[in-house]
Amino acid sequence: MSASTPYGRDTLALHAGQSPDPTHGSRATPIHFTTSHVFSDTAEAAELFNLERPGHVYARISNPTVAVLEERVAALEGGVGAIATASGQAALHLTIVTLMGAGGHIVASRSLYGGSHNLLGYTLPRFGIHTTFVDPRDPDAWRDAVRAETRLFFGESLGNPGLDVLDIPTVAQIAHAHHLPLLVDATLVTPCLQRPLELGADLVMHSATKFLGGHGVAVGGVLVDGGRFDWEAAGLFPTLTEPYDGFHGMDFAEESPVAAFLLRARREGLRDFGACLSPMNAFQILQGLETLPLRMRAHVDNARQVAAHLAAHEQVARVAYPGLDGHPDHALAARLLPAGAGAVLSFELKGGRAAGQAFIEALRLFSHLANVGDAKSLVIHPASTTHFRMSAADLAAAGIGEGTVRLSVGLESLADLLADLDRGLAAAGKLSRT
């Protein structure tokens, strides 16, 4: 029995956060497509604004459909609550701006989604927030990068696209020794394969666009707080521990030591930066969440077979999938991802960029697009798309070669996927022989 719920993961994925609609008895989560909610009288309006009673006021701050998604992901992750955002990028931005302002510093894994690398490496410096990127496998690098102004550690459960496994317990220990929180982007693993809060992380974010939704129809993000980080004791986070004139002079850590981060993020971050999630998107992501445990099991089963198939193929130079024996993080994956190392993998084709192009263009089932985590199988060439802004040196450091191809293995019949890959590999091989 977990301390927070007697229910299992599969049950929570279907039910958490929602009781049947009391007015009409609707079993499915209703889509509350409204910008605002009527106050019963002027007194109630004032009380809601004063946070004397909880409730919904305006959809930029909270919405009943979005709240179901927030609670459900918080329950699945074992957190105290969550905030759904317009995208995964918005969740990352919301975390950062809640914890620091200009002058702040982040220590981040260098194996990140290209969009996150962009935000940290190029965009936030314009606002005075700087990041040191480190080798995620090197504990000393994390330790050595800490400065007096550091406010956050950040990494991905599975680094993109080399699939480095983040040693969350070790990195969390280093962060905590410096009184810093660790944010983990768990997009590629979902709470079905790993619950980073249980491994020591303090905050977890998802691009819900990916596996949580699983259907590729809705962009969204979710940010979950584990509620364990002691912001007051750290003494580094005045946004959470000093009165905020912008919201009733609230000292968020005094107001709620456990939910201080979420309070500030919602009452300032969502309110002022405005990257809220649409209730329609929340509904669509909830439909996907209902089948997340089933889908992740099937994704992992297919991905294991695909990885093994590619690793044995003469046209493939190497496969990056932590579920394979040869991956440098195989042992770590066995410990931190015992139910499977996800369904995204990358591999290096013999023949470089031209071989990569021939491979992708010969595929019929794998869709060539910039996304992962769809129920349908996907493929992309990172060097020319998701990571195109990175220098050759940064690409190499992140484990991306000219011929690196990233797959997101879907739920199609395995034989059909293998046949499609063989078709692409044959095209690549033909090219390299001519």
Add this chain to the structure above:
Amino acid sequence: MDLNVLGQPTRIYCGGRSFDRRLPAVVMIHGAGHDHSVWQYQARHLAHHGFAVLAPDLPGHGASAGEALTGIAALAEWIEALLDAAGVARAALVGHSMGSLVALACSARSPRISALVLVGSVAPMPVAAPLLDAARSQRARAHAMINQWSYVPTSHIGASACPGLWLPGLNAALMARQREGVLAADLAACNAYTDGLEAAARVGCPTLVVCGERDQMTPPRATRPLLDALARGGAAVRLHTLAGAGHAMMAEAPGALGDALRDFLGSTTG
């Protein structure tokens, strides 16, 4: 704000307003293994409607220093010391669960208490042996048991009144933040306090008993001896039942509890 109480730095939440001792004072006492934040909404509600709120972290809890006190009587004495430290002559007491026993004991001994609210309360308040054992040696198991019994079944599914908050997770994290030994000391104090009915018979101030309709820890039917004892002592007693709520009624029925507290305390301050 932070006050020094009996030589120990003590965290006191004032409901988001500056403490104004000219206003009627209300002390809100949390339960076992908790801190002031369980009263977040009700404290804000009272503080924004004419009351001077003092919601302390009891010694050794939350951000307050010191060791957890080991008996209800000691905690009741500490509440009087808190009033002294805050410069408050008279105050109403609101207590939840273990905090209700502290409020009861303090009201029975002190003429400074103007009104009493017992939230989720029974007297005596025996604690099941497996929970006492778990609190001593298996905290996570104790937290799971408390969560299981604190919330009504719908709360275990979710749909919390507080947008985006997963209440069972919030409560588990709050209990996990408390120092080692605090929960065990609190539960032992509840279990050992057998003077509740005698204390109730000595309470002279207006008293409100608030029950969660579906409370499994302190079920409504079990409050009868307490209500009878209060009546025997001559206190003007009211009973208020929160529809659909369990033991964690501050989170499960935040608005309804806030309204009940404000209505009652307003009636006692004229």
